[in-house]
Amino acid sequence: MISPLTSSPEDRAGAVLTVDLAALVENWRRLKRKAGAACDMGAVVKADAYGLGLAPVARALKDAGCATFYVAHLDEAVALRGIIGPSPRIVCMHGPTPGRTERDFAAHNVIPVLSTAEHIKAWRKFAVAADVLMESMIQIDTGMNRLGLTAREFTTHMDDPEGFLGLHPLALMSHLACADTPSHPLNRLQQERFASALATFRTKFGDAKGSLANSAGILLGPAWHYDFARPGIALYGARATIDGPAWPTVPVVRLAARILQVRRVDAAAPVGYGATVQAPDGAKLATVSMGYADGLLRAASPGGSGVLDGFKVPILGRVSMDLTTFDVSLVPESSAVPGAFIEVIGAAHTVDDLAREAGTVGYEILTALGARFHRRYLPAPPPSARTS
Template identity: 30%
Template sequence: MNANILEINTKTLRKNISIIKAYTQTKFCFPVKANAYGHGLDIIVKNSYDLVDYFAVACLSEATQVYSACHEKPILVFGRVEYDDISKVLDCDFIYSIHSIEDIRSLSKIAKESSIKIKVHININTGMNRMGVGFDSYKEVIDKAYNSQHIELLGVYSHFACADDKNHPFNLQQNQKFKEVVAYTKSIKENVICHLANSYGLVGQADVCYDMVRPGILSYGFLPEFEVDDIVKEIQPIARLTSEIIKIISLNDGDSVGYSLLHKGFEGEYIATIPIGYGDGFFRALGGRGFVTIDEDTYPIVGKMSMDAMAISLGTNHKSLRVGNQVEIISNNPSLPNSAKNIAKLLNTIEYDVAATLNERIVRIGL
C-alpha cells in the first residue's frame, strides 16, 4: 500500500456540518469541487449526503463523480458547461448555473429538443466580476428564465469577494445588491432558493444566510483568522496526511543532503528519508523551511524537496526511531507547525491551497 495516506475523520466532518447547520438554521449546499478540496470526493459525499440539501461542483465531470457516489441530492454545477456535453447526462438531472442570457437560450434549445425542463440557478455578479449575470441586467435574465417553457428556475446566487475580511465594506455593498435581487426574484416566484454566503461570509457577516449557505472550507475544518462565535470554534480539521520513514543515515562532517547539496550536515546528524514530494502535490517550497511531526515531536525538512521524496533531520539523537515509523506530514492539530493553517502561513497562501493540491498519488481513507 502507498505509504502516503490522507486520513479523513468522518465523525469530525459530520460534526462540523452539524455545527454549521445549527448555526445558520437554513439549507446546506456542500461544495465538493476539486476532489472535495483535496480530501477525496467519494469519501466526503458518502459520509455527508444525509446531512446536506445540495452538493455543488465546478464542472460536469465532477457532477458525474458526485452522482456516482450519491444521486439522492441535487447537484449544482457552478461553472459554464459545454452544451454538447449536457445532452449526454440529461438523465442525471443536474442543476446548471446561468451566467448570461445566452445560456438560457442554449439550455432552452437542448431542453426543447429533449422534451424536458432543465433546472437552473442564476449566478448574479454583485461585484466580484468573475462570472455571473451583470447586475444591470439581472431582471431581464430572471424574467426570461422564469417565463421559459423549457427552463425551471430553482435558485439565484452570488459570491462574496472579501469574506475573509469581515470588516471590508465591500461585503455590505454586495449584500445590499443581493437583497435587491432576492426581493425581485421572490416577487416573481416565492420558492426560489436564494444563496450568497460562503464559509467565512456566514460566520463574519450579518443577515447573509438567506435560504441556503455554501460552506466549503469551514466544513473541512478551517476557521478564519477573525474571531468567531464559540459554537463555530468547535469546528476542527478533518484530515491528516501521514507517511513513513523509509531510510535513516548518519552524516559525517562535511556531508550534504539532496539536490544542489543545499543542506550542509554535521558529524553525527541523522537524516531520515520520507517518500513524499512535490510529485504528490506537496509544496516544493517547504524544502528547508517546513516541518513534520513524529509523535508530536517536531523535525525540520532539510535540503531541496525532491519529486518523490524529502529529507528530515533527526538531529544527533534519533531516539527509538526506525524505518517504518509513521510521520505526520500535515497535522490536524491547528497548534502544530505542520498544520494546514501554519503551512499556509509559512507559504503566504491559504489552507484551500494546501489541501487541494494533494493529488491522486496520495491514498484517501475514511476513518
C-alpha cells in the same frame, strides 16, 4: 504470470492519508447549527471532495442528512449522481457548455448554474425544444468580477419579458470575494447588492431562493445566510478565515510519511538538489517517501516542517519529486528510525500550518493531495445516530 502481492497496501505505501469522516460530519453539523433550520446546509465536493475522496465524503454527508451537493464540472456531477442516488440535489456551478451539454444535465438531474446571457439563452432553447421544466440557479456578480451576470445584464434580463422565459429558477446566487476577511467592507456591499437583486428577482419569480454564503460567508452572520449555504473548506477541517477568531472545526485529515533512511552528518554538508542548505556537523537527517508528486509542495522548502514523536522537525533542503528530508536531530534515537512516520498534516501540524509554511492556502494543500498514498477512512456515525 504476475504473482499476487502478499503485503498490505499500507505496508507498501510511502505515506498514509487518514480521513476522519466522523469529524467531517461534525463540521457539517456545526455549520448547520450556525446557519439555522431555515437554511439548507449543502456541501461543496468539487475537486474530488477537496482531494479527500468524492465517494466516501459524499456518502458520509448524505447519510448525515445533507441534501444539496455542489460541484464545478458536469463529469463530477455525473460521478456524484452514481454515488448518492437520485434524490439529493446536485448543483453544477460552471453550468453547461451552451448548446452542447444541456441534455446531459437533464438526463442526470443536475441543476445548472447559469452565469452568462449565453447560458440562459441556450438553456431556454433546450428547455423549450425538449419540453423540459427543470430547476436552475441564476448567478449574478456582486463585486468579484469572476462569474455571473453583470448588474447591467441582470437588469436587461429582468426588463425583457422573454429574458428568463422558459426557466424555472430555484435560486439566485452570487459569490463573496472577501468573506475570509470578515472586516472587509466588500462583504457588506456584496450582501446589500445581492439583497436588492434578489428582491427584484422575486418580482418575477416569487418563490426563488437565495444563495450567497460559502464557509466564511456562513460565519459572517444571518444576513449572509439566505436559503442555500455552500460550505467547502470548513467541512474539511481547514480554517475559512484569514483574520479574527478561528471557527472551531474538527481536524479531518492526518497525513504521515514513512521514513526510509536516517543518517548522521559527520561534517557540515549540503542536503538535497541544488545544495541550497547546509546540514550542520552532527545533524541527524530522516528522508521520507513523499515529495511534490504526492502534494507536498516544493514551496514548503525551506520553512516547512512535520512532527515526529511530539517534536517539530523542519524540512532540510528542497522537496523533490518522491523524497523529502527532515532534520530530526532533537528526536530520540528510538523514535527516529526507518519505518517510523513523520506527521506532515495532523492535530499538531494542521493543514493551515503547512499552508502558511508554503506561502499558500489550505485549499491548495488539500486539493494537491496525491494518488499514491494509502488512504484510510475512519467511519462516520451510522444514519441512525444522526443529530440536527
